[in-house]
Amino acid sequence: MDLIDEFIAQYTKEYDFYAEASRLAAEMLESDLRAAGVRSLVTFRAKSITRLEEKCRKRHRGKKYQTPAQIYDDIVDLAGVRVALYYPDESDQLDKAIGRLFRPLEPKKEFAPGASTQPNRFPGYTATHYRVQLAESDLSESQQRYSLARIEIQVASVLMHAWSEVEHDLIYKPLQGELSEQEHRILDQLNGLVHAGEVALQLLQKAAELRVSSGERVITNHYDLAAFLLNRIGMHSEEPVTDAELGRVDLLFELLLALDLNTPTALDPYLEILQIELERRPIAEQLVDGLLGDNLGRYTLYRRIREDHQPPGGRPVTESQAYDESGRFLAEWSEFEADVRDHVGPMQLRGAPIMWILQQSDLLTEDEQDEITWLRRVRNHIVHGEMPSVSLLERASSQLAAITSDLRQRRSQSA
Structure with missing residues (x-):
């Protein structure tokens, strides 16, 4: 058994590991993009064993691998995720999502226009590649091992990904010999159509924005x-x-x-x-x-919406003591906001942030302002994030009730 055979035998045993790592990454990314309203197609795969062997033998002729570890270091896309964006201008949103969801292993790689080795008239392949790992904090105990997998995420427009598949298979994996000059020119022409198509996609996005x-x-x-x-x-x-x-x-x-x-x-x-x-x-x-705002009924409505959109396997909270205690806290917060907004009256804008209103007034003491800043974070965790502990919620509800009571007392004394 030569070195390549040894590596392929080892990878064959690990194939399911890389397939599962890429699946987890794709699901996280697809869920995040869908929630943010970014239209895209997200696919994933572990590298084909047959294709991997062909690639390794071809690269081995130039690189002269000495150990399987050197091959692992050289082949960066054993686990791969591909994101095909409907609208190229949404790549900034995707860049932020990748930075938030994954642990980067190296700076992203930009394939800029003109990077092709062929004397083409059109720019060629333009995309961004990321090499990342899954964050341990996002994985269950049984999934922790997948945080060790190196994953390559390729991002381009839907049109560019389609052209790239055709070009890559014809040039790098030819079944009937090397391509002729005429075939290279036709691929170049197709690439020109793809870049023109991306401009059309940008115009389509602008038209959709104007429509809505x-x-x-x-x-x-x-x-x-x-x-x-x-x-x-x-x-x-x-x-x-x-x-x-x-x-x-x-x-x-x-x-x-x-x-x-x-x-x-x-x-x-x-x-x-x-x-x-x-x-x-x-x-x-x-x-x-x-x-x-200060509408407790809307808080209750929004909590139901969040529960309906809880991902499969998410922690049920509706029957827990923390859920009940968070309801008490939100009721206290609603009363506090209503009192503040009633006090400031005409100065407030519709839906203006409560912290902005408080900073424009002198309703609270400096210590109370610090407490409300912390209580607002508790409120944000309940409404937008994870459920705090019961003990923290009980303490927060008591503190908020005390501040509201003091505020009402000072207001009645000044009336």
């Missing part, structure tokens, strides 16, 4: 909502839209649908407050906070 931005037009799905937000945010924020992540647009859409506020006209007043938001948080979370 019409005042009374009903927004019918969270993909259109994402397009609307990307188009509209720049009108109300000094920051570039690409600097802020959209977040869970799917949950925001379900809330808007339930409240019958899924039109641009209904959303615009809440978008205006984003420029005064003091925290750098996902846009969807900021808008949800504005919509919930």
Whole structure:
């Protein structure tokens, strides 16, 4: 058995390991992109054993491998994920998602126009490749071993991925000899059509954004909502839209649908407050906070929406003591917000962040302001993230009730 045979025999035993690692990565990424309203096709695979052997023998002639470990170091895509974007301009959103979900092993690799070795007229393959590992914190105890797998994520437009498949198989895996000059020219022409097609996709995205931005037009799905937000945010924020992540647009859409506020006209007043938001948080979370305000009924509605969108295998919380205690805390928070908004009256904007309102007034002492900052984080965890512990929720509810009581007492004394 030669060195390549030894490596292939070892990889054959590990094939399922790489297949499962790539599946987990693809599912995490696809779920995140779908929730953010990014249209894409996400596929995954472990490298074909037959193709891998062909590649290793070809590279061995030049690299002269000495050990199987050297081959493992050289072949970077044993586990692979491919993301084909409908709209190339959404690559920034995808870049942020990859940075948030995975642990990078090296800087991303950009395949820029003109990187082809052929004397072509058109730019050739343009894409971004990432080499990452799964984060241990996102894996169950039985899945921890998959955090050791090196995964390559390839990102390009749907058109570029299709052209790349054709070009790669014909040039690097020819079944009937080397390609002729005429065949290379035809591939180059096809590449030109692909780049023209990407420009058309960008125009299509802009057209979709304009379509859903019409005042009374009903927004019918969270993909259109994402397009609307990307188009509209720049009108109300000094920051570039690409600097802020959209977040869970799917949950925001379900809330808007339930409240019958899924039109641009209904959303615009809440978008205006984003420029005064003091925290750098996902846009969807900021808008949800504005919509919930001090309305306890809306808090209850949004909790049901989150429960309905809980991923398979997620921890059930509806029957737990923490769930009941979090309901008490949200009731206290709703009362606190209502008291504050009632006190400041006309100065507030519709749905303005409570922390901004407090900073514009002198309702709280410095110590109370510090406590409310911490209590707001507890509130955000309940509404947007993980359920805190029962003991923490009990302490938070008591502190919030005390602050609300003191606020009411000071208000009655000054009346």
